[in-house]
Amino acid sequence: MAGERYEGLDEWVAARGTSLLRTAVLLAGSREAGEDLFQQSLERLVRHWSQIEGDPEGYLRRTMSRLAIDRWRWRSRRREMLGLDLAERAGPDDAVATLDLRDVLMRALATLPPRQRAVVVLRHWEQLSEVDTADVLGCSVGTVKSATSRGLAALREVVDARQAVVTGIGQEERSS
């Protein structure tokens, strides 16, 4: 489809596209925004395909991460981040509570500042090392460490609060 200039691009996108799209969804905080982010990044990859030296996956991941935290392009997308309402109540059933906790966690992830979210996604979804994460984001390893720590702390706070609510409901229902 793409000719010599784009040799290998079709195959590469077919092999790696879905996986990287999933990363984009997590980086952007919603499915719609993630698809948009991936498409923008893919366009850049196409434009620069013949000039990319080395690993195109690293290039696309770097592009997506950077766009996701880019203040100009993504400022207006903050509206799409889901609000977190800890007052919502779930039943005490364990399976339901676990599902609910996942949902709460994903919503909490979407509300992290973009750089913290990117660090958490790259470290815990892409399983990149601190050094590789720093390379992708163009920051120091120290920044990655502190952003990871702050991001996880914020998520832990939400999870703990949620578990306290669920436990409280369970106790109320048992005693009634």
Next chain:
Amino acid sequence: MSNDLENLLQDAMKTETADVMLAPDALPRAFRSVRRRRIAVAATSVVGVLGIGIAGGVVAAGTRHHSPQSVRIAGRYTGKSLPLTASVRKDLIAAFASAQHIQVSDVAGFEKGSAHYGRIDQTRTYWAVASFVPSRSASAQAKVQFQDGPFVFSELPAGGWSAWGLLTDSGGGLCPSEVPAALAQAWAMSEPSDCRPGPAAYAAYRSGRFGFTVHVPASFVPDAPPTDGDALVFQSADGRATMTAGGDLNVHQVTPGQMVIQLRHMYQIQGTEVTRHGRVVTARGTTASGQTFVDREFVYSTNIYYVKWTYPAAERATYGPMVTEAVASFYLGANPS
């Protein structure tokens, strides 16, 4: 606990994305978009080389060189395309490097046909648009910084260039929303139909007390003038956006450097940027409630003039160009018309 959270997080991310699949047309769409972009850039380049300007719907051919072509907007402001000099090139590269946090040595030069430079005659403000190409010695990380663009730059009357914004691609071509209207026409930048919004009409407001002139969207409604005459607030029809234009006597002899500190104290909001170029200090940011604010202060020894905007961050496509126009039109003196 830490491992529990990380395991739960990984599990949640896996569940969340389990049914996310790449659409079969993702790559063809990317190719179509790239082709459209190339066509749009090429068209702009050809028009620029031929020195063609569009005035009031009439296309006038100029010389082969960049002879200045004046275009009048709303009978008041005129934009003039100027030849890009070596010193301006150097300044723009430095401003780009600064904005993207890379070294000047990472920049090889301008993307062919992407650079435009010009002036709004009445306000004596200079603007430029350019995309850049990386040098061979640039690192992979630095090269990523070149993907954005074209960049819009503004030079303030007191000197210094700053990256003002980016031209966005609507899918049908580049939208000149960050470029003052007078120069967008002088540079023959057409607006694809899918850019939002359409060009707004502006009215000139002159402060009787402070003697400056500034453009205000014609659809904005002025509040009743304050009794002390210091500022006037204009509101959008739905009241969701406001523009305030006013001034203060600089009784404390505040310097531009002190104004930077003042604005940093005033806007203690994460992500707020305060920049200074000569006498002009600008604070931009977004509040937790989703309101974008832009506060531009012009600091002189006797007076401080200001233009302030607030609007919903989600409506940047609508209000961003209006902020650009208002800032570009600020002029110490009577209405140029």
